[in-house]
Amino acid sequence: MLVRDSVLIFGRRVLTRETKPVRRREFISLVGGAAASPILSAVNLRAQQTAMTRVGIVTIQSPTSAPYAAFRQRLGELGYIEGQNLTLDFVNPIRQSEGGAGAVQELIRRKVDIVLAIYQATMAAVVAAAPSIPVVMVAVDYDPLALGYIKSLAQPATEVTGLYLQQIDLAKKRVELLTQALPDVHAATVFWDAASEDQWKATASAAPEFALQLADVQLLDQPYDYEKALAQVPPDFRSVVVFPASPVFYRDRERLAEFAVRHKIATEFAFREWVDAGGLFSYGVNFAAMFRRAAEFVDMIAKGSKPGNLPVEQPTKFELVVNLKTAKAIGIAISPSILVRADAVIE
Template sequence: MRRRDLLGALAGLVAVRPVTGRAQQSPRLPTIGFLGQSTPSVERQRLAAFLKRLSELGWIEGRTVAIEYAWGEGNSERFAKFATDFVRLRVDVIVTSGTANVIAAMQATSVIPIVFAVAGDPVANKLVASLAKPGGNVTGLSTVATDLAGKRLELLREAIPSLRRLAAIGNIGNSLSALELSEVQAAAARLGLETDILTIRQAEDIPSAFEALKGGAGALYIVADPLVNTHRDRIQTLAMGARLPTIYNAREHVEAGGLMSYGPNFTDLYRRAAEYVDKILRGAKPANLPVEQPAKFDFVVNLRTAKALGLALLPSMLARADEVIE
């Protein structure tokens, strides 16, 4: 992706293309393989934060570093293909996010450093030996935090005091999503909420999942993963059609029309991932770079969506939000 292409992507005029041979055309430049879990339009803010921090650290695309881009679009087969392409191109470091992407990269190479900007429980998923001592060619930033599902449900109930029944949608083919769906059910039970679980494995399952939704659900909890993120707009459109307020894990989804989000500041995580890349390109080994955990958690509310749904959010709630989109 040339510089003008990237600027176009960040403006929302995105041209998706496969991995090219640019790394071979610029052999003297250190090369980063950036494997996005979704699409450029969905990840543009995170990518922009990553590139900005790289630039601040002296890594200017096309001048001091080359970058190969590939976009998984929530498809595990694409993850594996592009990870293999990066190895073939002999990139100096692979940057990605999401456990499935990291595993695909690990299966492709045990030598090239891999930095994950986002990964859930990297120890339990055997991405690293420990947070303090990763021990291999992989390191990065974990999103592990306690009881985020419970916190999100508390926010939903505060926004919708009459909430008695909750729907939750997630990719059951993703082990982390399946675990979060279980956590949502447990947290809902503690709050006295009934739950309808909508499970998907591919994009084609999304409409039928909503068709199977039982009447009476007052809100929708979305479990984010590459598949869900890639088809976020479709899910949000169906949710609005069903008059369901939604809660997500990241602000980008609220910008796209979701009611609210609570979770780690993913833009900050991508900025910090650039710092890992900087250290590795200057000679540091991933095995010696401890995995970090989130430093910032954001609560974001879309007031336009609230008004469209006829919700009158309390001023006290809006005052606690880190950002209110009006």
């Protein structure tokens, strides 16, 4: 039935339009729908916020180690809660029959959304087996540009982004600091492995400029036998040992600190965590800070950013950390000029 609407104009009623009356049920439906609209929007927003993000991590380190603690903390600050909207899948390649490749296959089986790649082997395996999975890298012992994992730092143009530290560029500075910290030392040894071979070569290349003679020992089979390695070193080269950045050396940092103190060896490392564990001194980036930034890359990708459009970042701040407690334990004196320049001194 149609109802004619009318209005009074100068005392006369004028018909305006014909309308269909709204039934009570339709009226309730319309009002209810309007009221429900913001509620549904809020529900949809909450669903987006609580969608599970699954991050896969291949590592030989403990999931509770300092870098991953920093990674978790930053994700928490960004609103992620494990078990609610975040899953961190840690896979140890040593426990996989096919090593790093097997670990990546396990992450693929678990259907991870993003891979946090620390090792070059992880990166290679992901690119080969699942090139469509976004990767956030923390590349500290390989060059993603030279290996073709990204097209450029400014525009990766692949499914890979994150952070890249050129360790070989720091090799010369570390040799210089070593000769300044221990001016009476003219011979040292570098322990290196497959992951740190490029760093060893860069260190060997820089040493002559600072009148430093070097011996070297390559560590091959895990667990590394540091006692056997030291026995291979000529006696005149045993007082100082340099450890480049390596996943295994990092994992063994407490063991290496005890080894060095027991043999009265001065040690130089790439990251502060070694010095916190008892190493003598280090020069490098704040490793935990890199992982905090990696968490922010994960967040951006989880919210829809394409890895290929996110520029790869390089750390610009480096810290010198000295452990005076260790210096006293092995009976050496660190040059005052180094102590003045140190960003942190552990006493």
